[in-house]
Amino acid sequence: MSVLARSVGNAFRNKIRTAAVVAVLAVAIGLALAMLVANQAVGAKVQELNASVGTTLTVNPAGGQGFEGGGEPLTTAEAETAASVANVTAVVGTKALRLQTATTADSSTATTQPGPGGGFGPGGQQATVSTNLMAAVDAGTLGNRNGSAGTTGATGTSGTTTQPSRTLPITATGIGAEVDGTGKALDITSGTGLGDYTASEAKALVGTSLAEKNSLTVGSTFTIQDKTFTVAGIFDAGTTFGNNAVYVTLPEAQTLAETPDELSTMIVTVNSMENVDSTKTAVQAALGTDKADVTQGQRNLETAVSSLDSVKNISLIAFIAALATAGIIILLIMVMLVRERRREIGVLKAIGARNRTIGLQFVLESLVLVALGSVVGAVIASLASGGIASALISSNTTTTAATTTQRGGGLAGAMPNGAVPGGGMPGGGMGGGQGGPFGGASQLLTSVTASVSPGVLAAGIAAVFAVAIIGALVPALLTARIRPIEVLRGE
Amino acid sequence: MIVVKDLVRQFKSGDRTIKPVNGVSFELEKGSLASIVGKSGSGKSTLLSLLGALDKPTSGDVVVDGVSLAGLPDGKLTEYRRRDIGFVFQQFNLIPNLSAVDNVMLPMEFAGVRKAARLQRAKELLEQVQLDPEKHSRRTNRLSGGEQQRVAIARALANEPKLILADEPTGNLDEQTGEHIIELLSSLSRDHNTTILVVTHDRSLAQKTERCFRLQQGKLTEEVRTGSRR
Structure with a gap:
């Protein structure tokens, strides 16, 4: 029986406790992954916005925009x-x-x-x-x-x-x-x-x-x-x-x-x-x-981009917090297990196990728990990330969307038929329905779709494992401090 | 050949210093079966833990086949326990969720024996301690006390140690089962030429060993026998 097999066996020693630990871990890991997915989706959108409109200026005739106004x-x-x-x-x-x-x-x-x-x-x-x-x-x-x-x-x-x-x-x-x-x-x-x-x-x-x-x-x-x-x-x-x-x-x-x-x-x-x-x-x-009015497309998108940026930051902080929570859960669970198995650790030392063998056994045991938590967490993340991302975006941008569209001329005004700052389109008949006034910001915000890409998920799980190893290392090092004479202590 | 020289172990208990082992010296020949008797709290287990390198003495030394334990670093002490010592405990101290065979294979795994070899040896050892073959793959928390102690003895023998230290090996067993265990230990010391030191407060068990020491207030004295036990 190898160290790995023993670790897997130990992870399932108390099945009810294992189920509880995996459930709690799954929520933390799922949340972390969902936040990472949201973060990536919003980040990609911000990059896209900056790349597409960030460096363009729109020049309209002075006093005119689209088909409104006068001038030359x-x-x-x-x-x-x-x-x-x-x-x-x-x-x-x-x-x-x-x-x-x-x-x-x-x-x-x-x-x-x-x-x-x-x-x-x-x-x-x-x-x-x-x-x-x-x-x-x-x-x-x-x-x-x-x-x-x-x-x-x-x-x-x-x-x-x-x-x-x-x-x-x-x-x-x-x-x-x-x-x-x-x-x-x-x-x-x-x-x-x-x-x-x-x-x-x-x-x-x-x-x-x-x-x-x-x-x-x-x-x-x-x-x-x-x-x-x-x-x-x-x-x-x-x-x-x-x-x-x-x-x-x-x-x-x-x-x-x-x-x-x-x-x-x-x-x-x-x-x-x-x-x-x-x-x-x-x-x-x-x-x-x-002769000309020069407007900056990005100015008008600034509020939209900054609200997206804040969503990105919130999701990043939430990702780190959820990751840290997963790490702390692992840390506390493993500390508890080490304390519970003091005597057994003493036995292993008495019959000649090296400190690193025992430490490795506990780290592997925690990784088994994290692996189970990650599987369940990934399922949770793939179901929840879309909802979480859109909830984050809508709660953060409902106010900014309104302000953005008021100044929506830059984005929309660059299109000859777009929304005009300051109000409707007299005689235009160009609106083409509801798209007019809200065409700019709200459309670009709702187009942020949080899709779970395997790459992001894999990166997230890798981060979870890294945190889990750090979390498990402390208890594993604690095992090294347990003296073999523990074996002679009474129950 | 084990030589114990003026071994002292002291603890601080509040503002008092207690010395459960205070200047113990003795020698044991290879292949002998010896016992240490004494009242509860007389320092028997402390002495045993010092001999088995589970604990470090305050002063004095244990020399096993010419190697002094006093100067060894922790890593070497682990190696000493793995290679030269076999433990048998009153509480058996098997790993409860592992099978009997897995428990016996554990010290061999730590010593780096290949899997096939350790499985074969574990089965042989379990046969030697007369555990039913059908119980070899049973989890040890589903075995009776006597069976668990047999598995523990097989585990102690796994790496062919020079010295087996048994701490109250019959303490948790009924009289008859205890006698079986003693007979087993006795025959093992003959067959394997292994030195066995049993710590007990059971006089009848002590009577059956070749040499018997008495530990009283940290001091060891040998009881002189007339005639042979065997």
Whole structure:
């Protein structure tokens, strides 16, 4: 019988006690693992956020954002000016278009051409053009409300008597690189990108839900302003609103809008996080404060990221605390066992066992208990970690989510149709449902999914074992102090 | 050959110093069976623990086959207990959740004997102490007192020690079973040429040993016998 076999046997000497110890250990270990999983999930999300938006600046025309406000439009020349600023690695221009379904356009005289007073909002920034595509999002209450506000507010001829059944417009954006309106790389699920984004070409990327609604696949065609476009790829933006969109190359969009050289927004990528602040100032200075508003995407995400960071810290502290608890449980249990078996340890010493043999036996016995606790704990963790992570996030971010969306312009405003700071979207009809005001922070927070990856679980269990060995070492060293003469003591 | 030279062990008990072993000297020939008798608390067990290196003397020395225990470090004392000493206790002191065979194999495992060899030797030893083969794999807490003491004796013999120290080996057994155990020890000392020292307060047991010492107030005196016991 080896030391290991003896240790396993000893671990089961008192089955009821072993069951109780394993149950308590399992809760501690399960909690530790769940916290580790939550920590990893949130950490990955924070990293992703920092990587995707942390180093981008958004440039809008001074006094305008999205399709709101006034001022002079941005130009390609200004994009070149911005690109020449130090620490700027890339400048991507975008041109926003609003595609109005042709049948609806017929019923309203104003919608086929851009300009204020149109049925669907001001067109200063955003040209409205016709298409044969149907929007994938139903107008619903919000869309109709926006629509009626727009119509009544207009001086147009349609009036209230010809109020048409509303069809929501579709967002089309001309892009200078394969990124979405926030500077994030597009997730193309089938087909390819547009190739050269600086060339005018009749190709488009279509959002998944829009493609589904209009039965489009890669290679299918549709029309914008009577021009035939071929679907080069289908992308998934991850949101209902984002997927009701079309991307074309920048020159193509400029041609469609009949505003060559004009840009709706510019997305400026800075070479590192540290340089974001200084570069923002430099770009603002280079473009002139009367020409452009430079906003920092990350500023608007700061509260979201910091609340995620605090969740990350809480989960890390909880992980360490649960780990320490597991260690203390092991320590106390093993101290108890050593005291209980003083006489037996004396016997082993009397018949010639070395101190290290006895110490090893007790460490192994504790590891058997920890192994059992880890198995049960891992099951608990895999069942509980999702719930724990979302509970942590929701309790920590309900307040911050509200503040974030109030300033949501940076994240959402970078998209031409996103939420506008300060309130609704008069005449827009662009909201596409509830996604508008809460599109930014709450979406990125709920997208933190705590999935139990085997790697994280293995690392957690390794940490548990390391703590258990430390916990068991103290009692094991205590055995060395027990003198063999204990064997002669009475019961 | 065991030589004990002026062995002293003293404890502090409150502000008094007690000396359960106070200047004990004697010699034992190899293969002899000896007993130490004395009243409870006369220091018998203390003397035994000093001889078995379970405890260290305050002064004096025990020399086993020319090796002095006084100067040995703890590691060497462990080795001495493992290789040269076999213990038999009043309380048997077997590991309760291990089988009889496993208990006998334990000292051999500590001595690094290969598994097959120690299993075979353990079975042979259990046969020598006349434990039913069917009880070899039974857990020792399910054996009777006499059977447990047989297993304990087999365990004491496992590493072929030079000296077996038995502390009240019949103390927890009925008279008849006790006699069997004494006969067993006696025949083992003859067959294995092992020195056996039995500590007891049982006069009848002491009568059956070759030499008999009496411990009184820490001092050892040998009772002179007329005639042979055998």
